[in-house]
Amino acid sequence: MNPTYLYSLVSMGGIAAVLAAGLGFASERFKVEQDPRVGKVEDALPGVNCGACGYAGCSAFAEAVAAGEAPVNGCPVGGDKVAAEVAEIMGADSDDSGDKLVAELLCAGGIKETAKSGKYQGIQTCKAANAVNGGEKSCQYSCLGFGDCESVCPFDAIYMSENGLPQIDPEKCTACGKCITECPRNILLLAPMSAQNHIRCSSHNSGKIVRKSCEVGCIACSLCAKVCPVDAIEIKDNLAVIDYEKCVNCGKCAEKCPTGTIQFEGKMIEKVEINDNCVGCTLCARACPVEAIEGEVKNRHQIDQDKCIQCGLCFEACNVKAVDVFYQD
Structure with a gap:
């Protein structure tokens, strides 16, 4: 060699x-020594790496939880079960009392309700249709109906109805936000699952134009805002917008809406009364958003029917079944 x-x-x-x-x-x-809890937290997570928690993936979220930078219940996909497991690993309280978020559609203008502006024969996706003259519907804010949101949902929580609108299963929805990101019309948002009032429109056109293009579109008449007893609705750029944090689910806005744009998913309350079970704990009075309940501590309370907005919050707050609710037929 x-x-x-x-x-x-x-x-x-x-x-x-x-x-x-x-x-x-x-x-x-x-x-750098890695916190052994990181691996345990990651194993407890669903592993879909959807980013709904606000981090790049499950691994990044697990590191943030271990570092105390993210809450143990920060995974919306895993829900209460995963939150409880992560909390046990971290020795913390899962605090699962928060209101679950679900995706909601801000449009009720399906095939039957909206006028057509032409015939679209291109690629059958919402993104493609939106790029080519906005598809077939005359309303440029309406749902295009090709189901991009359905195809991107990893939990089968969305399906397209015969009327060309996505239907969302709140039990399956994990609030991952993929449908919201995918929609080219930006007509999906996350709302509290407990919310019962939804404004199903996103149009900023004038009322005159809306009437020509959609039977159920918002015409910005302001009747909903005027009738709302807690100022949870306001008109912004020709569109009624609801503040879910203020809304008490009384349904008065939906009852007043002349076009049926506002959907109320609850039952209308006709009257609320306090019965003899009242122990004067004041929980009902504290829950009332319009101060319609009066009474001294340890004495039976009374409801001022002229002030009462029939929201039912006092009924939910009462622990001794002292509040009677009578619903409309």
Whole structure:
């Protein structure tokens, strides 16, 4: 063997050995110890890496939880079960009392309700149709109906109805937000599952134009805002907008809406009364948003029917079944 070649081979091997030893020393000397809880938290997560928690994926979220930078119940996909597991790993309280969020559609203008502006024969996706003159419907804010939201949902929580509108199963929805990101019309949002009033329109056109394009579109008449007893609705750029944090689910806005744009999913209350079970704990009075309940501590309370807005919050707050609710037929 050529001595020069042998010398080069030995030299390279020696250098490699020294470098390997140096790297091994450095890895031990400067290694960062990982919190063992990170792996446990990640194992407890669904593993879909959807990013609904606000982090790049389940691994990043697990690291944030272990570092105290993210809440143990921060995974909307996993829900209460995963929150409880993560809380146990972290030795914390899962605090699962928060209102679950679900996706809601801000459009009720399906095939039957909206006028057509032409015939679309391109690629059968919402994104493609939106890029080509906005599809077939004359309302540029309406749902295009090709189901991009359905196809992107990883939990089968969305299906398209015969009327060309997405139907969302609140029990399956995990609030991951993929449908919201996918929709080119921006007519999907996350709302509290407890919310019973929804304004199913996104049009900012004038009322005159809306009437020509959709039977159930918002015409910005302001009747809903005027009748709302807690100022939860306001008109912004020709569109009624609801503040879910203020809304008490009384349904008065939906009852007043002349076009049926507002959907109320609850039952209209006709009257609320306090019965003899009242122990004067004041919980009902504190829950009332319009101060319609009066009474001294440890004495039976009374409802001022002229002030009462029939929201039922006092009924929900009462722990002794002292509030009677009478619903409309």
